[in-house]
Amino acid sequence: MVLNSKAPEGPLAEKWDKHKFNVKLVNPANKRKYDVIVVGTGLAGAAAAASLAELGYNVKAFTYHDSPRRAHSIAAQGGINAAKNYQNDGDSVFRLFYDTIKGGDYRAREANVYRLAQVSVNIIDQCVAQGVPFAREYGGLLANRSFGGAQVSRTFYARGQTGQQLLLGAYSALSRQIAYGKVKMYTRSEMLDVVVVDGQARGIITRNLVTGEVQTHAAHAVVLATGGYGNVFYLSTNAMYCNATAAWRAHKKGAYFANPCFTQIHPTCIPVSGDYQSKLTLMSESLRNDGRVWVPKTVALAERVRKGELKPQDIQEDDRDYFLERKYPAFGNLVPRDVASRNAKQMCDEGRGVGSSGLAVYLDFADVIKRTSAEAVSQKYGNLFEMYEKITDENPYQMPMRIYPAVHYTMGGLWVDYNLQTTVPGLYATGECNFSDHGANRLGASALMQGLADGYFVIPYTIGDYLAATPPKPVTTDHPAFAEAKAGVQARVEQLLSIKGNRTPDEFHKKLGHLMWEYCGMARNAEGLKYAKAEIAKLRKEFWQDVKVVGSGEEMNQALEKAGRVADFIELGELMVDDALDRNESCGGHFREEYATEDGEAMRRDDEYAYVAAWEYMGENQPERLNKEELVFENVKLTQRSYK
């Protein structure tokens, strides 16, 4: 299949306006004749469900949580970018576009990214109107802060809880439409398959997580807003329930999966403390505005720190290596995430890591506390410091934080065209669940921007183009494809329950996570990837012979839920490895050790790899087929990223 991005022709700045004029419209009286399913109620899903309902469509929204307010968007800390140029520091739509393309290491589609930068300004306006309490200056106007990969201050925030406030804004808009009866909300309902009728997405199969009932739902179009797949790695900053199942089932029904190996490792997370660890906690990138990253200059000193003979405060200024400031004087501690993570790993690999495991570097606030005050620091980062202390039992006002990189975000996802439609007509993917805007590395404060852009300002326009061409006849679940998909879901539940093996879903998940982190994590090479591929295939086989789940499918059964998700993670993990093997270059979060410059920076190979790798499912136990969308850059010059 030839991948057509459907990006409009014409000058970059005019594409979106032109496209909005050219797409077909559904007349206001006809909108109520169309049903749209939205799966997931995080920023992208809640914003889409509310906005589509406001337009007049009948929306059915689904979440596996007990409430739409719990989606993991809520945990985003630092902020949301927008090209408002309120700071008078030279920001513009084009600069945000440029920073995002460059930050993504030139592996994103220009037209999408420009549109994202354009609508970023509308997002802030919308959220303010909803009553989102963004941080403000004493004059009453909105405040900004800086984030990595940018030299302007364009990040809007609500202390360290920006995601929470934005999600509660979208949740309030969604709640209003639920009250009006325009959105029918299904909570504790997990999507387990997409129903495709005559080549078009026509509904979904869900399982009620309290009663176990498997249900069918029909609609004229289906929008997935189901988040990323970082939990393939077992340990990540994602919430415990975050999973790839909805996206993976869509993939198996014909939606191509793009750039699965593009995963983001966030540099500033609280290090692992033990085998029992269930998740990792992020310390916001905004901390790098004021915190200074360092390790001891020598291995000998680092060893004494690890043994507990020396405290960080005992190490003299001259004996510290502020490695990011040293290597990247222009951006200093605010280099993009992939660069910061790789450098931290390099320091630890050299034997200069701290903490008793040696897998940590310091993030030190002593300077800013001296320059301003502990109160001033608390105003900015209070809740983060408290969270750090609760988890580690150490006070970051007195001791530098210990941080280490952890899996945080996935740039890859379902392939979508400019309309956010997947390769299955009528099936859309929004937010982190698609691959579209961040290339090989996402800049800080851009995930919230993309989720809300897709939900509030893109899908409400583009879905009309598809629906206008669909007859406004009622849709039902009568077609045999529904019964077939439902039977498939039920059979899989039964199969998981019938294996009665010896290993728990968590044990398989941990094993998978370990393989992915070791061989498909911060640094990858062909040999390791090939090894991982074989091991994952083995693991998949073992899973279906030896997984242990008790109880029945007709009740609340959290181990059963987990088992289904782990089965999908294993298959996706294999595809991630395939993708990482195919991409014989380093770019953004994908660092292949064979392709590095002399000073250890990522070496892209634009001649051969300036494409989106869109993988096509070919059936059980068949290798997936690679389809390529060539990336064309007409508005930026491809250069080796330099933050020096």
Add this chain to the structure above:
Amino acid sequence: MAGSNPNAKPMNLTLKVWRQPNRQTEGSIVDYQVKDISPDMSFLEMLDVLNEDLLHKGQDPVAFDHDCREGICGSCDLFINGRSHGPEKGTTTCQLHMRKFSDGDTITIEPWRANAFPVNKDLSVDRSAFDRIIQAGGYVSVNTGGAPDGNEIPIPKEISDRAFEAATCIGCGACVAACKNASAMLFVSAKVSQLALLPQGQVEAKTRVENMVAQMDIEGFGACSNIGSCAAECPVGISLENIAILNREFLTAKATSNNLA
């Protein structure tokens, strides 16, 4: 491993856990032993250990609500030794660490107890009543598009900060569980105050408070008796002041109502 306190000794604990197969069936407390619990574990990681052990023995693991495990999603909802989210002030269950307990302790773990929060299974409860209260009016009625420039609505920093404080409610229900009347006043007041403080919320201020309070009563939450255990047990420090704001807003609305519904 790089625990923050390498000298801390592992603990053995007795757990008394509420088990209830589903809403229709009566539940009871069941005793379990857990061994070698690291003080650096979170409370939920300790329950993970118990559940892995139960699963290995072929027994049904304990169902409980949880997700982000960083104190922000509001999913976790355990009543530990008679307190919402356990002994540590200003902390959700997921952020409670086992270093707050001692070797040999007996820990009682129950679900939130309130008529408006029926049990799904074991420790998991249904808090959809909170969603319905928000649906009754916890929003500003603005459609997507057409909002004025963000800086056209200047808001004094002190007001914005207070609205933010109220808006940080995570909707966990600890306030309801802590209240002897199972009142939801702190939850409702947090949303009412956030929007009452902000200019964007003024237009609908009266109908909002009336409708949200009416829905709160329909859901079967109890009355507020101003004892303040809600605020004392709130993991994110939602202030009792919000209840005062709610009462003022409610009285003003009732006295000058333009709610035609």
